[in-house]
Amino acid sequence: MKRDEFSRPYLQRTCPEGVVPEVWQAFAECADCRDSAERQQKWMNYLAIHAKYYDKQGNRLAPQSQPINSQIMNFFQQLDALDLQGDLKIVVTKNSDRLIVSVMLNNPKCGDKAANAIVPLILKGTAEELDKGFFDNIAAPMRETSSLMVNMEAHLKSVATAKEQAAMNKEKKPTETKEVAPPPPVDMKQLQFDQAMSKADELAKAKKYRDALNKLPAATDYPDKAEQIEAKRKEINGLALQGTMFDTSTVEKSTVEIA
Missing domain, CATH: 1.25.40 (Serine Threonine Protein Phosphatase 5, Tetratricopeptide repeat)
Structure with a gap:
């Protein structure tokens, strides 16, 4: 790669030797994106495309003889990349030529009842539309929900610890304080x-x-x-x-x- 190429946007650079062009294209789009929300979506798209050709150690995968297996593996790899805390429940309902997908994250470790107020995320579209935009649409909301539940549980634990500490302080006998005579007035x-x-x-x-x-x-x-x-x-x-x-x-x- 020429030296002056490093100053150019990634999309204008030549794909490095040995890198799959589709992977490089997805990476370049993410690297050149300046909008944080859009960049997050492009990053998830890059991870999905990268997982089609490379394993987690960066080794090139052998070509899949059955494309459907590659798609299934790609789906779970993208789920794993979300790094969510809790149980992810996905319900798919077919309605004519469209699919209704309900996505709900539940963290059993979260004892805050306020978590029950969180409603499922609903996606509607054709199978092709959902294949293209499923992870782009659930990544940010599910990560936010996961973080919220973890914070709620941490808050409850801190409240419980504070209550225990307060109870321990009440049990302690107050120490006797001796009255100190004031110093004599200065002449x-x-x-x-x-x-x-x-x-x-x-x-x-x-x-x-x-x-x-x-x-x-x-x-x-x-x-x-x-x-x-x-x-x-x-x-x-x-x-x-x-x-x-x-x-x-x-x-x-x-x-x-x-x-």
């Missing part, structure tokens, strides 16, 4: 005092003595702590004078004896 004035003194110590350690003195709280704001503030002020002043001519920490005391 904001004391907190501010402690923070100022702590900051003054921190600045003094960093040898920022002037900043440390400025950070000390005012004695007028804390008259009950005036002595503590003054002691801290003297301590910082003493640190600031260390190593200077005013440092009195290293001066030895002398005694004078009077004869």
Whole structure:
């Protein structure tokens, strides 16, 4: 196949060597289709045609000597391709030159009574018309019905599980909770005092003595702590004078004896 053929629609491409032209035609129609509903029908048609010439492993089937056997096999292969969950009931009634086909899907595992409201799908037509359009007309409705019943059953199971869990929770004894005493109220004035003194110590350690003195709280704001503030002020002043001519920490005391 030439390189530029990959950019062309499948219907305009050459059938690959070894592929049955009828199968390639059906595949190309499906691949080029853009409508989702129509594409689903074309895909089912492709599967049906593919099953006429190949098995599920992709191996080419030997030509059938009796066409009717091929048609019967093709019918059940298409049923299998629908992948429905449940029992598919098909009733065929002949009315003059036309056939009335009733198709009903029932899932015994679905316990929801709402499933009983689903009515059979009725198709009418000649045998030839039904041969051509039977699977195209039942594929989407039967798949939707199958999915609906599976979801209904899953919903019922989830409700049952929720009820069991609720019953288990009721049986559990409530755990006793101890009352926790509320924390004592914070004395904001004391907190501010402690923070100022702590900051003054921190600045003094960093040898920022002037900043440390400025950070000390005012004695007028804390008259009950005036002595503590003054002691801290003297301590910082003493640190600031260390190593200077005013440092009195290293001066030895002398005694004078009077004869």
